Amino acid sequence: MIILSTPCNPTGSVYSKDELKALADVVKKYDELYILSDEIYEHINFVGKHESFAQFDFIKDRVITINGVSKGFAMTGWRGGILAAPKWIAQACDKMQGQFTSATCSITQRAIHKAMELDFDTYIKPMQQAFQKRRDLVLQLMKDIPGLKINKPEGAFYVYPEVSYYFGKKYKDMKVDNATDLSLFLLAEAHVAIVPGAAFGDDKYIRFSYATNEDNLREALKRMKEALAKLS
Numbered sequence: 001m002i003i004l005s006t007p008c009n010p011t012g013s014v015y016s017k018d019e020l021k022a023l024a025d026v027v028k029k030y031d032e033l034y035i036l037s038d039e040i041y042e043h044i045n046f047v048g049k050h051e052s053f054a055q056f057d058f059i060k061d062r063v064i065t066i067n068g069v070s071k072g073f074a075m076t077g078w079r080g081g082i083l084a085a086p087k088w089i090a091q092a093c094d095k096m097q098g099q100f101t102s103a104t105c106s107i108t109q110r111a112i113h114k115a116m117e118l119d120f121d122t123y124i125k126p127m128q129q130a131f132q133k134r135r136d137l138v139l140q141l142m143k144d145i146p147g148l149k150i151n152k153p154e155g156a157f158y159v160y161p162e163v164s165y166y167f168g169k170k171y172k173d174m175k176v177d178n179a180t181d182l183s184l185f186l187l188a189e190a191h192v193a194i195v196p197g198a199a200f201g202d203d204k205y206i207r208f209s210y211a212t213n214e215d216n217l218r219e220a221l222k223r224m225k226e227a228l229a230k231l232s
Contacts, residue, residue, distance in 0.1 A: 002023070002033060002034070003038075005047055006098075006155075007042075010200050010207040012156045013153070014045060015051060020051055023053075024059040028059055029135060037052070039052060039158075041066055041072065043071070044071055044072060046131075046132045046154050064084075066081065066083055069082075069115050071095045072127075073115040073118070081114075104111065131211075134210040135159070136218060137219055141218065145228060146161065147228070148165070161208070165226065166182055170232065171231050178196070179196040179203045186228075187232075190220075191223065218227040
């Protein structure tokens with residue numbers, strides 16, 4: 001099984017059509033390989049058209065696409081997800097899910113239906129543009145913080161800096177040996193909550209979400225900068 005997300009949580013990276021095609025060509029050679037493609041951030045994409053793994057006819061029978069309305073339609077609390085897969089896989093998923101919960105509630109199903117009918121340019125694109133503006137603001141402000149190694153996210157709403165510059169440093173009785181320690185330090189000293197990269201397999205990174213307004217982002221990064229300057 002190959003598991004990927006595009007746009008990606010936590011890095012914000014986006015697979016191009018050529019990159020997906022190259023992966024599909026490899027998968028085609030091995031009948032036992034399947035692809036689980038998480039595309040929940042489809043509409044929060046800053047590089048143009050979303051490219052789905054299932055678009056390739058020669059591989060689509062081995063692609064399981066996960067999507068929903070939580071991110072692109074700002075409907076997280078509705079708990080509405082979507083799975084598209086070959087019928088036999090979908091039926092197996094339905095059998096398993098049926099042991100935990102009978103179904104997504106009918107009200108959520110109707111809400112998802114209405115969301116899918118929304119005009120993209122009127123309702124979705126302005127949110128996409130707002131996220132891109134926030135991303136640019138966060139990147140600009142993070143450049144003023146020493147030691148953060150930053151990629152430029154192409155989608156989703158996270159920045160994922162590498163923070164090993166601060167490892168081995170201390171402030172009072174707090175020592176930073178990894179990103180988890182740094183996250184706890186920032187929570188205690190700056191009152192800013194971030195997610196350590198250990199949650200994603202590498203404890204040299206932190207995930208910073210910019211899913212909030214610009215004033216909050218400016219304040220959070222100001223506090224982070226001041227707190228990190230105390231480490232030595």
